[in-house]
Amino acid sequence: MTTVMFPRQEEAIAPPPPKISTRNLNVYYGDFHAIKDVSLDILPNHITALIGPSGCGKSTFLRCLNRMNDLIEGARVEGSVLLDGQDVNDPRTDVVALRRRVGMVFQRPNPFPMSIYDNVAYGPRIHGIRRRSVLNEIVERSLRQAALWDEVKDKLRQSALALSGGQQQRLCIARVLAVEPEVLLMDEPASALDPTATFRIEELMQELKSQYTIVIVTHNMQQAARVSQYTGFFFKGELYEFGETAKIFTNPEKRETENYIRGRFG
Amino acid sequence: MGRAADASAGVQVRRRGEGVTFWSDRLFRTVVVTCASVLGLLLLFFAYELWQSSTLSVRTFGWQFWVSREWDPVRERFGALPFIWGTLVTSIAALVIAVPLSLGTAIFIAEVAPRWLRQPVSFVVELLAAIPSVVYGLWGMFVMVPWLREHVQKPLVERFGHIPLFAGPAVGVSMMAAILVLAVMIIPYITAVSREVILAVPQAQREASYSLGATKWETIRRVVLRYARVGILGAVILGYGRAVGETMAVTMVIGNRPDMTLSLLQPGYTMASVIANEFTEATSPLYLSALTEIGLLLFAITLLINALARLLVWRVSRGEVRY
Numbered sequence: 290m291t292t293v294m295f296p297r298q299e300e301a302i303a304p305p306p307p308k309i310s311t312r313n314l315n316v317y318y319g320d321f322h323a324i325k326d327v328s329l330d331i332l333p334n335h336i337t338a339l340i341g342p343s344g345c346g347k348s349t350f351l352r353c354l355n356r357m358n359d360l361i362e363g364a365r366v367e368g369s370v371l372l373d374g375q376d377v378n379d380p381r382t383d384v385v386a387l388r389r390r391v392g393m394v395f396q397r398p399n400p401f402p403m404s405i406y407d408n409v410a411y412g413p414r415i416h417g418i419r420r421r422s423v424l425n426e427i428v429e430r431s432l433r434q435a436a437l438w439d440e441v442k443d444k445l446r447q448s449a450l451a452l453s454g455g456q457q458q459r460l461c462i463a464r465v466l467a468v469e470p471e472v473l474l475m476d477e478p479a480s481a482l483d484p485t486a487t488f489r490i491e492e493l494m495q496e497l498k499s500q501y502t503i504v505i506v507t508h509n510m511q512q513a514a515r516v517s518q519y520t521g522f523f524f525k526g527e528l529y530e531f532g533e534t535a536k537i538f539t540n541p542e543k544r545e546t547e548n549y550i551r552g553r554f555g
Numbered sequence: 556m557g558r559a560a561d562a563s564a565g566v567q568v569r570r571r572g573e574g575v576t577f578w579s580d581r582l583f584r585t586v587v588v589t590c591a592s593v594l595g596l597l598l599l600f601f602a603y604e605l606w607q608s609s610t611l612s613v614r615t616f617g618w619q620f621w622v623s624r625e626w627d628p629v630r631e632r633f634g635a636l637p638f639i640w641g642t643l644v645t646s647i648a649a650l651v652i653a654v655p656l657s658l659g660t661a662i663f664i665a666e667v668a669p670r671w672l673r674q675p676v677s678f679v680v681e682l683l684a685a686i687p688s689v690v691y692g693l694w695g696m697f698v699m700v701p702w703l704r705e706h707v708q709k710p711l712v713e714r715f716g717h718i719p720l721f722a723g724p725a726v727g728v729s730m731m732a733a734i735l736v737l738a739v740m741i742i743p744y745i746t747a748v749s750r751e752v753i754l755a756v757p758q759a760q761r762e763a764s765y766s767l768g769a770t771k772w773e774t775i776r777r778v779v780l781r782y783a784r785v786g787i788l789g790a791v792i793l794g795y796g797r798a799v800g801e802t803m804a805v806t807m808v809i810g811n812r813p814d815m816t817l818s819l820l821q822p823g824y825t826m827a828s829v830i831a832n833e834f835t836e837a838t839s840p841l842y843l844s845a846l847t848e849i850g851l852l853l854f855a856i857t858l859l860i861n862a863l864a865r866l867l868v869w870r871v872s873r874g875e876v877r878y
Contacts (some may be wrong), residue, residue: 360758468768
């Protein structure tokens with residue numbers, strides 16, 4: 290009754306519906322049970338960090354969200370991943386369309402051996418955009434969003450491989466942004482970069498947060514603490530603890546989380 | 556401070572290495588230097604021998620040898636153009652057939668086939684490379700040539716005989732037969748090398764493409780093949796080199812007639828097969844010398860193909876960096 294009487298107030302208090310939610314997600318590589326029963330909600334326009342020791346399944350979990358595990362032979366996924374309420378693992382799901390909506394940035398910068406321009410234009414081109422003027426616009430906008438435009442605007446025709454590691458990673462971010470995804474998955478995007486380049490990527494994530502849902506996997510706990518609003522701690526394939534970043538880092542509920550955060554293992 | 560100390564330590568270590576050269580190091584060095592120089596010397600020796608033995612022909616015919624169409628052992632008039640023509644036509648046409656088939660097979664094995672099927676298919680393709688060329692020749696002579704004559708060449712002559720490319724009569728042994736045998740023979744090489752090159756494309760490149768919403772075909776065409784193109788070019792040139800030099804199987808099906816004809820249905824001759832075929836009959840010094848000069852030419856052409864290949868690969872790989 291009360292909910293009927295104060296609907297507006299309810300709405301104001303309720304958090305926005307999750308952009309992505311997983312329910313009882315399990316992943317197996319052959320006999321290896323890599324992800325165990327993970328249920329997790331990821332809110333839109335926030336940065337969610339996934340931390341945990343090597344091999345704990347955080348990257349595997351991330352790759353479930355855009356079905357990149359399809360590419361790994363012998364990988365089996367059970368349970369559901371809902372993107373805006375629709376099951377990603379449904380056999381009827383158009384994987385190509387899904388990956389357009391859920392973009393990914395990888396651990397090592399992986400630009401194509403093409404010009405800077407062609408790298409950014411790759412996505413729009415495969416999605417059928419041919420008009421030069423439109424492509425130019427997308428390339429400039431994406432590079433500006435990725436805070437790379439000023440550094441490369443005079444050498445768009447040069448090879449992307451000539452850029453520094455940090456620039457290459459921002460180029461990869463620009464390349465993802467060019468297909469206008471809704472979600473950005475970042476798999477340790479700064480682990481191969483120096484501190485300055487890392488700082489730029491983190492800065493960039495803060496700017497992108499307002500328009501995208503960002504999930505970042507990181508080894509670096511300071512990074513997780515700096516950039517994210519929510520943090521999930523993975524351990525041995527399970528989601529041990531999930532909550533607001535401030536709480537996880539100051540007052541974790543589980544001993545394993547605390548040990549990891551205090552640097553006692555991992 | 557620390558850096559300066561490190562540097563002086565480094566200099567000391569290097570000085571110590573300079574002073575003492577162990578006898579085993581010297582022996583090792585001698586052995587590998589010898590190995591490397593023997594190969595170079597062998598190449599030079601080949602060139603010198605071929606040049607020496609062909610001087611008689613070179614002096615007699617001069618530049619005419621390369622452009623003359625006449626090959627008459629009885630009157631001792633020799634010209635190499637028909638053989639150059641036959642070699643070029645058969646090898647290039649074989650490449651045109653083999654490259655798409657090989658690339659398709661390589662892509663299937665590396666990108667499309669389920670894992671359990673990869674090994675068997677690769678194995679079968681590579682078995683083709685293990686068959687001795689004389690066996691290809693036998694099969695070509697007794698199976699393919701009669702079949703070609705009845706079911707391909709005769710209908711072609713009937714319908715398209717007015718086009719010079721398919722001018723009759725249908726005799727079976729022909730450039731067409733040589734082209735087909737050559738194509739089958741070079742497919743395993745181009746396939747195997749292309750497959751390796753495609754498999755060597757980093758998975759990160761494919762993942763980058765898929766994660767942007769590319770389909771499998773788009774990923775293969777725009778990313779995998781693009782990344783692998785230099786290596787694929789190398790594979791094609793390797794195949795071409797084999798097609799140019801192949802002797803036995805071609806000799807058995809091409810008909811061995813020193814004619815220059817546009818028709819694929821007519822017999823031809825290649826440089827390699829004329830040397831193999833007529834060397835034992837070359838009784839006069841001039842005849843022998845003319846054959847050796849063809850050998851020299853084949854040697855030079857092969858070197859040229861390789862040089863061209865290197866240049867191309869070099870330019871493409873440089874272009875990749877510049878792009």
